[in-house]
Amino acid sequence: MTVTYLGVRHHSPACARLVARTVERLRPAYVLVEGPSDLDGRLDELLLGHELPVAVFSHYRDDERAATSWTPLCAYSPEWVALTAGRAAGAEVRLIDLPAWHPAFAGRANRYADAELRYAEATARLRHRFAVDSTDALWDRMIEADPDAPDLPERLDAYFDAVRGDTEADDSDRARETYMAAWIRAARTAAGDRPVLVVTGGFHRPALRRLAESGPGGPAEWPAVPAPPDTALSGSFLVPYSFRQLDSFAGYESGMPSPAYHQWLWEEGPEAAGRRLVRTVADRLRDRGHPVSTASLVAARASAAALAALRGHPVPGRLDLLDALAGALVTEALDEPLPWTRRGPLTPGAHPAVVEMVAACSGDRVGRLHPDTPAPPLVHDVAARLTALGLDGTAPVTLRLTDPAGLDRSRVLHRLRVLGIPGYARTAGPADGTDPVTEERWEPRPAAGRDAALVEAGAYGARLDDAALVALGDRAGAAADDCAALAEVLFDTVVCGAGDLAGPLVTRLRAGLAAATGPGPLGTALATALGLWRHDRVYGVARDPLLAAAVDTAVTRVLWLVEGTAPGGTTGPDRARLRALVAVRDALLHAGPVLAVPRDVATDVFRRVAADPAAPPDLRGAAHGLVHVLARTPQSGAAEAVRAAAAPAVLGDWLAGLFAVAREEVAAETADGEPGPLVAVLDDLVGAMSDTDFLVALPALREAFAWFPPTERERIAARLIARRGLRGSARALLRTPADPLALARARALEDHVSRTLDDLGLGAAR
Known part of the structure; x- marks a missing residue:
C-alpha cells in the first residue's frame, strides 16, 4: 500500500487540477481531506448539487466561550475536487480534521486560515529570490502560471518544505496534525494494497507525513470524532458564500485573490481567462463612463505578452494582464503601489481604473444552496413566526405600538434587526427612550445574504426570542463600561421585549455610569434611561426602579465631573457635554423624587461653575442657564450675565452653553409680545463690535444660534429687524x-x- 500526500493551497486552481489528475491516476481506496470530521456522516448533504461557492458554518457556545467559523468551498477548491472526484472514482472519502468547534480552532474565524503569518520570513526569502512583490505574485509565478507542468508536484513539495522549514507547530496545529495523522494510519491499514490519497493544506503536509509514518501500525481503528459537551450549543450548517468573501483583496487571509479570474482559469484555461479578464475590465470601465480605446486594449495585450515572456510564463497570467492594463489605462502617477503587489483590501482613494480591475477579477457570484439542504431550527422558527404574524409579505407594514398585536409584531422585527438579518428596514419609529412616537413603519426588502445570515444567527439559539436575548447579552458584554453603547443595548433590549435581560443590563449600566470619566457618554445613557423611565408605557418599563437608580447614578456622576472640569480655552463648545447637561436638567425637573441630589444642591453646583473664571466658556454659560431654569431667575439676570461674557473670543461659546439648556426661557418674548431683554442686549453688543471683533465672534455665534430651530431663528430675526426700525423679510435675511x-x-x-x-x-x- 502507498500513501500519497498532496499539500495544496486552499482555493488554488492549479492544485485542484493536480488533485483531479492524481485521483484519476491512483484510483485510491481512500481519499482523506482536511475538513471537519463531524461532517463525515453528512457528505451526501454537502454534495447535494449546490451552486458554489458555499461554506460550512460551524458554531459553538457554552458558559465559557463562544466561537464561529466558516469552511468555504468553491469549484476550484482542491478539497472540493478531492471530495467530488474521489466519490466519482469509487473511493471512500473522509474528512479528517478536528471539528470546527474544537478548542484547537479558538480565535480562528476561518478553518483555512493556516499559519501564513508564521512563515512570512520564509516567503520573504522566496520573494527576493524570484524578484516578486507579494506572496500571491510568488505563487502565481511558481504554480499558477503553468498548472499542467509535469513537475508541479515537486514544485509544491519544495515550496511547502521551504515554507514550513523547521517551524515548530503551535498547540493548535499540533493537536490537529496528531488527529489527522491517526486517520492516515487507519486508512493505510484498511486500504491493504490499494493507494491512499491525503489532501491537506501544504503547511501540514511535512508534519503529517512524519507523524503518520512514524506512528504505530496495527488494525484499522478510525479515530473517534470528538463530541461537544451536552451543555453546549453547537452545530454545523451549509450557508451560501460569495466570491467577495473569498477574495484576499477583501481581507480573507487564506483566500486566493481574484476569485472570478480563477473561476475562468478553472473552467476555460489561461488564454480564455486572460481574454475574458481584459474584456470584463473594459466593459466595467465603459459602463461607468471611463473611456477605454481599442488602441489602449491592443497596447495592453501586447504589453501582457511581453511581460509573460520576460517572466517565463507560457501565456500571460493574472499579474501580467493586470500590470499591462494598469500601464495602458492609468496615465497619471499613483499615490500608492498597485494593490496586487501586496495582500489586503483596497485603500481609500484608489484610482478608478484600478478599482474596476480588482472588481472585475473579484466578481459578484453568490452561491445558492440546494432546496433540500437542512437548515438550523432558528430558520424554521423565524419563518413560522413571520407567517403567523402576517409579516412574510413584501408590502410595507405600519405598526401601532399601543396595540398588543402591533407590539408583538414590532418585537419580532426588532429581534431580527438585532440579529443582523438583512431585509427588514425600519423607516420610522422611536429612536430612543426620549422619543414619544407610538407608530413604526417597516419595509421588507429583498436582501442578498439574508438566508446565510439566518443560518449564522442560529449560533445564538434555536428560537428567535432566545437568539435575540443571547445576541443582546453578547453586545452588552462587549460594551463593558462604555455607557453610550450600554444605553443602545438597553433601548434595543426594551424594544425587543427581552425582559429577562433588562434587569442585569441596567445593573451593568449603573456600574458603567459610576465609573465614567467623561460627561458625553453619560449624557447619552442618562437621556435613554430617563426617557424610558418617564415615558415608556408602550414597552412597560415606565417608573421602573432599576431605571430610576440608573438615572440617579448618572446625574450624580455628571455633577461631580462638571464641577471638576479642568480649565479650558476657546476651542469651541463641547456639544456632547452640553447634551449631558440637558439630560441632567430634565432629570432634575422631572425625576427629582428619585434623585439623591436635591435640586437646590445641584443649583449651588451650577452657581459655582458659572462663577468660575477658569471653567470653559460653554460650561459657564450652560451652568448659568441651569441656575436660571432651576431657580427660576428673571430674564434680566441672563442679560446681565451676557454683558459679563461679552469678550468676542468667548461670547459665542458662552451663549452655546446657555442656549443648549435654557433656550426657551432666556429668549422668550415678554408678556406684551416684545423681544426679551437678552435679544436686545445681544443686538447692542454685536452692533458695538468692531469689524475685527465681529469676525472673531461670528463663527461661535453661528454655532450658538444653531441650538434654535429654524422657526425660532426666523422669529428672532424678525424682532431684530423691527427693533432697528427696518422693513424686510426675516426668512430672506437667514438665507x-x-x-x-x-x-x-x-x-x-x-x-x-x-x-x-x-x-x-x-x-x-x-
Whole structure:
C-alpha cells in the first residue's frame, strides 16, 4: 500500500487540477481531506448539487466561550475536487480534521486560515529570490502560471518544505496534525494494497507525513470524532458564500485573490481567462463612463505578452494582464503601489481604473444552496413566526405600538434587526427612550445574504426570542463600561421585549455610569434611561426602579465631573457635554423624587461653575442657564450675565452653553409680545463690535444660534429687524446667497485696505 500526500493551497486552481489528475491516476481506496470530521456522516448533504461557492458554518457556545467559523468551498477548491472526484472514482472519502468547534480552532474565524503569518520570513526569502512583490505574485509565478507542468508536484513539495522549514507547530496545529495523522494510519491499514490519497493544506503536509509514518501500525481503528459537551450549543450548517468573501483583496487571509479570474482559469484555461479578464475590465470601465480605446486594449495585450515572456510564463497570467492594463489605462502617477503587489483590501482613494480591475477579477457570484439542504431550527422558527404574524409579505407594514398585536409584531422585527438579518428596514419609529412616537413603519426588502445570515444567527439559539436575548447579552458584554453603547443595548433590549435581560443590563449600566470619566457618554445613557423611565408605557418599563437608580447614578456622576472640569480655552463648545447637561436638567425637573441630589444642591453646583473664571466658556454659560431654569431667575439676570461674557473670543461659546439648556426661557418674548431683554442686549453688543471683533465672534455665534430651530431663528430675526426700525423679510435675511462668514471676512479685508491706503495718504474721498 502507498500513501500519497498532496499539500495544496486552499482555493488554488492549479492544485485542484493536480488533485483531479492524481485521483484519476491512483484510483485510491481512500481519499482523506482536511475538513471537519463531524461532517463525515453528512457528505451526501454537502454534495447535494449546490451552486458554489458555499461554506460550512460551524458554531459553538457554552458558559465559557463562544466561537464561529466558516469552511468555504468553491469549484476550484482542491478539497472540493478531492471530495467530488474521489466519490466519482469509487473511493471512500473522509474528512479528517478536528471539528470546527474544537478548542484547537479558538480565535480562528476561518478553518483555512493556516499559519501564513508564521512563515512570512520564509516567503520573504522566496520573494527576493524570484524578484516578486507579494506572496500571491510568488505563487502565481511558481504554480499558477503553468498548472499542467509535469513537475508541479515537486514544485509544491519544495515550496511547502521551504515554507514550513523547521517551524515548530503551535498547540493548535499540533493537536490537529496528531488527529489527522491517526486517520492516515487507519486508512493505510484498511486500504491493504490499494493507494491512499491525503489532501491537506501544504503547511501540514511535512508534519503529517512524519507523524503518520512514524506512528504505530496495527488494525484499522478510525479515530473517534470528538463530541461537544451536552451543555453546549453547537452545530454545523451549509450557508451560501460569495466570491467577495473569498477574495484576499477583501481581507480573507487564506483566500486566493481574484476569485472570478480563477473561476475562468478553472473552467476555460489561461488564454480564455486572460481574454475574458481584459474584456470584463473594459466593459466595467465603459459602463461607468471611463473611456477605454481599442488602441489602449491592443497596447495592453501586447504589453501582457511581453511581460509573460520576460517572466517565463507560457501565456500571460493574472499579474501580467493586470500590470499591462494598469500601464495602458492609468496615465497619471499613483499615490500608492498597485494593490496586487501586496495582500489586503483596497485603500481609500484608489484610482478608478484600478478599482474596476480588482472588481472585475473579484466578481459578484453568490452561491445558492440546494432546496433540500437542512437548515438550523432558528430558520424554521423565524419563518413560522413571520407567517403567523402576517409579516412574510413584501408590502410595507405600519405598526401601532399601543396595540398588543402591533407590539408583538414590532418585537419580532426588532429581534431580527438585532440579529443582523438583512431585509427588514425600519423607516420610522422611536429612536430612543426620549422619543414619544407610538407608530413604526417597516419595509421588507429583498436582501442578498439574508438566508446565510439566518443560518449564522442560529449560533445564538434555536428560537428567535432566545437568539435575540443571547445576541443582546453578547453586545452588552462587549460594551463593558462604555455607557453610550450600554444605553443602545438597553433601548434595543426594551424594544425587543427581552425582559429577562433588562434587569442585569441596567445593573451593568449603573456600574458603567459610576465609573465614567467623561460627561458625553453619560449624557447619552442618562437621556435613554430617563426617557424610558418617564415615558415608556408602550414597552412597560415606565417608573421602573432599576431605571430610576440608573438615572440617579448618572446625574450624580455628571455633577461631580462638571464641577471638576479642568480649565479650558476657546476651542469651541463641547456639544456632547452640553447634551449631558440637558439630560441632567430634565432629570432634575422631572425625576427629582428619585434623585439623591436635591435640586437646590445641584443649583449651588451650577452657581459655582458659572462663577468660575477658569471653567470653559460653554460650561459657564450652560451652568448659568441651569441656575436660571432651576431657580427660576428673571430674564434680566441672563442679560446681565451676557454683558459679563461679552469678550468676542468667548461670547459665542458662552451663549452655546446657555442656549443648549435654557433656550426657551432666556429668549422668550415678554408678556406684551416684545423681544426679551437678552435679544436686545445681544443686538447692542454685536452692533458695538468692531469689524475685527465681529469676525472673531461670528463663527461661535453661528454655532450658538444653531441650538434654535429654524422657526425660532426666523422669529428672532424678525424682532431684530423691527427693533432697528427696518422693513424686510426675516426668512430672506437667514438665507443669504453667500456664507455670512465669507461676507464678514470680505468686509474686514475691505476696511483693512481702506485704512492702509489712508495711512499712506492714498485714500479716496468716501
